[in-house]
């Protein structure tokens with residue numbers, strides 16, 4: 038039995054404080070609902086109460102939502118329906134109290150929490166950065182099931198409600214007040230005066246609420262138009278892969294201004310239950326849990342003293358250097374860029390400024406703030422100021438000899454406890470550290486391009502890197518707003534090692550006269566953000582070829598480097614989008630097939646063959662990374678691929694996908710491809726073992 042609530046009564050005002058024992062956040066778990074149910078039954082009988090106040094004792098959190106652990110295990114539709122009905126029934130009792138109720142939202146109010154406050158008669162939000170209100174269920178492959186689809190449109194109007202429910206986005210206190218989601222937003226410093234005043238206004242019947250419905254939604258045809266537009270908007274984002282927001286629109290269309298609340302709730306829970314039991318929802322829930330686990334991961338097992346990063350320096354202000362410099366300015370950390378000439382430094386400055394300007398265009402930052410951010414940036418051609426740096430990030434040309442020379446020299450200009458990190462995408466961290474006097478302070482910190490958009494940072498310790506350096510690099514990556522994942526020091530590290538065989542395989546199919554456009558289309562339909570040829574053009578064919586070559590050199594016969602890829606890069610010198618010509622000819626946003634290399638395209642490979650060759654070659658490499666200990670667990674590997682390559686979250690990641698299609702099937706298919714196409718498809722030991730023992734990546 039949960040001990041979750043305290044109830045106090047004073048002068049006819051009852052105050053119910055949610056303070057779930059032993060937890061940092063309040064959750065509407067099954068035991069909590071039992072306690073709340075009994076309390077509400079009791080409260081309903083009390084005749085000396087004029088008003089009920091519901092608040093939270095947790096700092097920065099009102100209610101985090103329903104307990105996702107409980108949703109995770111739901112597999113049968115009737116169980117899911119019963120579970121959600123329980124929530125609807127209990128929260129509905131707040132609405133039925135014989136006196137008004139008010140929720141005082143001081144902190145995050147998510148999912149079921151928002152549905153609870155919708156059952157209150159009034160809502161006050163305390164205006165702090167922590168007060169964010171949302172119905173983020175669609176991110177988990179479901180939609181609000183505790184009455185959210187029923188009560189929100191009535192309160193704030195159809196268009197706003199559809200936006201909040203289908204996007205899952207948060208609303209702050211001021212916006213919530215503006216759209217009518219709360220009746221008042223109270224500045225934090227004025228709670229003591231304004232809250233009692235608001236409460237006495239309610240008791241005196243002085244708080245009025247205006248009708249937020251629009252004229253257009255009051256007629257059936259108008260609503261039909263709104264639903265159509267919303268569906269179009271939703272499809273733009275989901276590409277048809279995520280059914281939950283569309284289902285939410287269906288439910289609202291069937292119920293809003295059409296049915297009674299009771300019937301509406303029934304329809305809501307029936308549709309909710311169908312989604313809650315799907316693999317897709319389970320995959321998204323797993324992704325959520327893994328990202329929560331990664332937030333807590335420090336990169337090391339014990340406790341170590343962290344080096345705080347106040348000042349940074351950077352070697353190389355090119356494509357990656359510019360992006361990395363922006364990431365530091367974004368978090369107001371000074372960063373000093375060193376390059377070979379002032380023109381190169383200028384390129385770095387321009388890159389950082391361009392990202393800020395793009396953010397200004399969408400209203401994310403103002404000019405004065407940009408000035409402050411740009412002031413964090415400085416440039417140098419020598420090592421002046423490097424003695425002040427807590428970390429130096431190296432992002433110069435990908436060449437072992439050049440990096441050796443530059444890193445060794447840099448080490449003589451920095452403090453002995455400063456961290457030296459390399460953004461190399463392929464060179465061994467242990468080998469790079471060979472000429473260093475302090476290899477324990479040297480580490481791989483691999484950002485992804487474009488740095489301002491890609492959330493992943495692979496952190497690669499060398500053989501001698503110490504724990505303090507690992508943990509400090511993890512902490513820094515998090516401070517920069519990134520998700521660090523620790524990976525082993527092997528060719529390609531994790532993401533590139535897995536991704537490149539896929540791109541190479543696509544070019545091998547092209548060598549067999551398969552169609553570029555068809556392969557791109559099939560893989561896009563599978564859920565990848567773009568097909569392999571479009572991706573190669575985006576990344577740069579030079580980058581792809583060089584990494585593929587490094588993998589070939591490291592893994593030998595296991596990699597069959599496409600001869601065509603070599604020809605395209607070395608002989609034809611095609612670079613991809615940056616030079617307007619690659620597998621496609623690029624003209625602004627338009628692209629057409631480059632017939633110079635597209636071949637006949639007459640080999641009409643079946644869709645499934647394309648998917649299996651592309652995806653299973655990655656699954657195989659993923660299994661090898663796990664068996665070699667390059668990454669700690671399948672959950673982390675899947676997140677790295679989702680964040681580093683845009684692998685579709687609804688599929689849960691590569692390992693999760695392999696589990697879903699069945700490991701024996703994966704092995705059978707790889708074996709078939711091995712005999713047809715060669716040793717690169719030889720199933721990894723881990724896969725064959727799992728197939729034999731009935732094992733899976735996810736336990």
Ligand code: NAI
Nearest residue numbers: 353354355356357358375376377381432433435461462486
């Ligand atoms: P880039 O060619 O755009 O920039 C390299 C910069 O380093 C140039 O400005 C160059 O003038 C400068 N430089 C060369 N020698 C130098 C020296 N001795 N001292 C200071 N600056 C020097 O290269 P890019 O693409 O930014 O790559 C840099 C590093 O990042 C490489 O190790 C690469 O493998 C890695 N990387 C690249 C990614 C990409 O998508 N381009 C992704 C992730 C990592």
